[in-house]
Amino acid sequence: MAAGRAFVGIDAGSTAAKLVRFDGRRVVRSRMVPARDWHSLVGTVRPREAVCTTGYFRRKVPHHLTLTEISAARLGVARSFPDAEVIIDLGGQDTKVTDLRNLTLQMNDRCSAGTGAFLEQAARYFGMSVEGLSRMAERARDRVDINSTCSVFAQSEMISMLERGARREEVAAGLHHALARRIAELVPDAERIVAIGGVARNRSMLFALGAILGRRLRVPPEPQMVNALGAALHAVAHSSQS
């Protein structure tokens, strides 16, 4: 590895772009911008830095190396949880589950019902942020059951429940539970499950998913930056090989 050289991981995802700068020992900078502003991250890269990209638009971003977000997640998670068995990457547009014990993958990208977009849609209805929706769900003493597996129908169900007098907090809790139930279908039984991605910052979501799986989910610091970190670590590994 070149002395003093920094390694940059850029996760060009569908809703946000993230950059992690790693000096070979620790993260020295991390930054997240909306997906459309990924150019601004590239502008911060210095000439001698090795750049590894990941994420949906990884090939559009100038890079020396690239790898899929599934592999980036594996590398990034290993830094905080080297004994992880299963990774759940809770993204804005899809959910990816990797079983590290047998290297199998499952993804839910066919519709938004198993993704962060489901909560965004509901939050918009309530006129609040996704974080606000999560906090509202935390205040619930009970939750309503949302049975629709389609996010559009779930929203209709949610509206009719509110009209029938259900409390907003209980509906918010029901929405988190419905999303968690959908995601849980993809998750194999394991002791050590790690949740990453933007939705892993959502406490109500983690609570609901943990309750359904019967496990306490592990979450690394800055879960939304894990894939960018994994990409930077891949650049480090590649540099030491070459």
Next chain:
Amino acid sequence: MAGITALVPPELIYAAGWRPLDINNWIPGSDARPRSKLCAWTASWREAILGGELKLDALVVVAGGDCHNALADGQVAARNVGRTHYFFYPFDGDAGYMEGQLRALEGFLGEGLRGERAHDRAMRALEEVAAAKRLGLRLEALRSAGRADPGSTFDALISFSDLEGDPARFGGKVERLIDASRDFRGTEGPGVALIGVPPIYRDFHRACAEAGLRVVFDELPYEFLRLGGHDLRSLARSYSTYTFARPVEFRLGLLKRELSRRKVRGIIHYAQFTCHHLLEDGLLREELDLPMLTVQGDLPGRTPAQVRLRLEAFGELLGAGKGAI
């Protein structure tokens, strides 16, 4: 021209003086968008038959041993075909039952392996199909050994359900692929098996290769090649072992043997969106004990970006190519 909705012994159809047409084989190359569908495979041929794009003299619907989507869409499509026959594979592998089914099919087609007049033609047809299948097995072995292009090999193997309407000419085509394999530079990457129904995407094998995955086994086309016979009884014995029509344990037996023989390192399980075969996914994962990627396809066309991402990630996980970690 006799349309077939799934595997129906082509030996018998040719022997009876008919040309079989696997009505699935045109779909990946098309941009079919059927109006009302569960499975795009069956709905696409149903629409094509009803719309008159596929003109058939007869239709043989595999009613036992294929899915209920095929049975339902087959019955709807049958309204625009002069004659329809329903063909049943034995779930329990009873060769006597299979022979009865072959006799019924023979009766539907008019002439078969019996009768003085038909005898010479039937024997010639049986030999032509058998010769083509021998060539197919050679090509398949070359591909499994990394000495033939997986994409063009798959395109040929999948056509063994109907031998493109002319077994002798089709055999020549396969022979040319074998000859061309001498110039093939070989493929790299972990050997993977493609199991389940064939992908509806026309460039799926190319997408696998681009992801660093080397397909060394295609389950269903291998079944098309593996089965055969030289008379009604031997055809019945052979086709009664068609794994897709048998209990999943029977299918697992063949899969375990073939995956081990080819030193497969990973499995791609392909299923159609809404396909009942997806329900077998957990069982296959449990029993086959190899890394497995499940891919769900829907409408025909090029392999979508999300599916390519999965293939690429699977390649990385198996240690293929530049992204190997």
